[in-house]
């Protein structure tokens with residue numbers, strides 16, 4: 001039997017825990033509420049949806065958020081100016097620049113310009129490097145969400161073979177590093193596969209844990225996994241069917257359900273965990289902020 005890994009339910013539990021911590025360490029001590037800044041460039045519909053859901057999550061939990069929404073054709077210089085304002089604003093504990101950015105913007109330059117102490121997405125090389133070296137750092141929210149799902153469902157990672165599909169900086173690469181760290185919630189043997197990996201099923205069939213972050217609906221089928229595998233579906237693609245649209249994961253749910261031991265559904269799996277982990281990182285930034 002396959003058990004669903006319910007990200008919605010876990011996110012509710014974690015929301016309550018964060019609210020309690022805010023009550024204890026911030027409200028009761030008469031400190032300022034944590035404040036998340038978001039910079040969004042343009043009107044890409046997926047980015048707008050993600051940003052709105054992050055703002056909603058701040059409201060749900062009762063922390064502050066500010067959105068700077070710049071027009072699509074804003075220059076790199078204009079974006080850097082807004083980043084400097086956020087870096088220098090003592091009332092902003094942490095902030096993110098919603099990715100992906102337009103082609104005329106150098107994303108590396110943008111990420112490098114964020115103060116690592118406020119980099120709640122964990123994409124700055126200082127945080128990414130520290131994470132890779134088992135040091136305390138902001139960890140990218142999706143990867144942290146996946147680890148938290150595995151932890152809360154008491155799924156053993158140590159000694160297991162994990163196959164990650166996709167090597168993006170925001171999902172595939174950080175989760176492959178985290179799963180292999182010499183750490184609690186690590187010690188897995190990790191194979192990182194990507195678009196240049198021939199015969200991916202050769203690897204997935206050997207995997208105890210599969211984490212797929214490709215963005216291709218139905219990519220991972222039941223034939224590609226061994227019985228009892230744990231399947232984490234990060235993919236989210238909007239698929240249109242007539243006038244209706246649906247969110248689809250990378251996993252061909254019907255053929256994998258029944259063969260896997262655990263699976264994250266889409267929607268309701270990794271997505272809600274990503275949003276709540278961003279809030280967790282913002283709380284961490286606020287508690288570290290010397291200006292409070």
Ligand code: NAD
Nearest residue numbers: 142166167168171194195213214215234235236270271274
């Ligand atoms: P990306 O486009 O940056 O990376 C996709 C990766 O897939 C690349 O590394 C590429 O090498 C790999 N890939 C492409 N085709 C492949 C193939 N045929 N075989 C093997 N690997 C292949 O995407 P991303 O930003 O990492 O996002 C991936 C998916 O995850 C998207 O659907 C995105 O919407 C979703 N996502 C979900 C969450 C969440 O919270 N659930 C968060 C971030 C991203």
